[in-house]
Amino acid sequence: MSRANGDGSRVRVAPAPLIELRNVTKYYGDVRVLDGVSFALHEGQTKIVLGGSGSGKSTMLKLMMGLETPDSGQVLIEGVDLGRAGERQLMRLRPRIGMVFQESALFDSLSVFENVAFRLSEVGTDEDTIRDRVREVLGFVGLEDAIDKMPAELSGGMKRRVALARALVSRPAVMLYDEPTAGLDPITSRRINELIIRLRDVRGVSGVFVTHRLRDAFTLASEIAVESGGRVRFIREDGTFCLPHTRFVMLRNGRTIFEGPDEVLRRSDDAYIRQFIA
């Protein structure tokens, strides 16, 4: 990105973060759920948000999606303050972010096709494009054959994959994952984590990954996907430290109490963090 200088020459300026929270405070009723949280996700980064139940993780993601508004502070997407953005800007920015909600949250009365097509139908995308895109993302999650099924006919893991496909249909630059493996068995969880790693490494999708499962967090922070000749391999070298561009963020009672790489988190002597990672 560049900008004209006073004398007509151009200077390089760093692109705005894909997502930024600036000193955000959020109340539900009298309860302060987020208390002065600042956060930035730059292109190519993955941030893993940890924290106990009720610490404000889901609220943080909903603010990034524009589904909640802050009581004070700002939420910016690609440098645009959502609180000041016009409808046209919001229309442009919405497809840039995809979210997999806690518990999948599919529309039960819609088929898999209709669930995945939803965001495109909403903005009046033409039928042919919708069909192609839905097939493409269902292919990515390995569920082409489920296209005409209803959510009630799917297993928990399949629902989660449909939720992933639904979020991907607009080809987002960033994915927000809210405990995407909660309630799933280890093999199914593994499959979801592999899809997330592939999106990051093969497709270059940035991400915010919320979890209270440390094992998933460390998998994401230390494993990479390599695609060659149409096959994807997952590589995890022993003793690998946290991947570059991957950072852990720890929330406690609506405040950020840690931000940094895996190995620093593991060495922390903060009692809450020690207990969390024990």
Ligand SMILES: Nc1ncnc2c1ncn2[C@@H]1O[C@H](COP(=O)(O)OP(=O)(O)O)[C@@H](O)[C@H]1O
């Ligand atoms: N829509 C809501 N109305 C009232 N309170 C809420 C709402 N959503 C979340 N909360 C409360 O806000 C706090 C943080 O919730 P949440 O962001 O869901 O935490 P986490 O995802 O870390 O478990 C909790 O105390 C929760 O009960």
Ligand SMILES: [Mg+2]
């Ligand atoms: Mg939550």
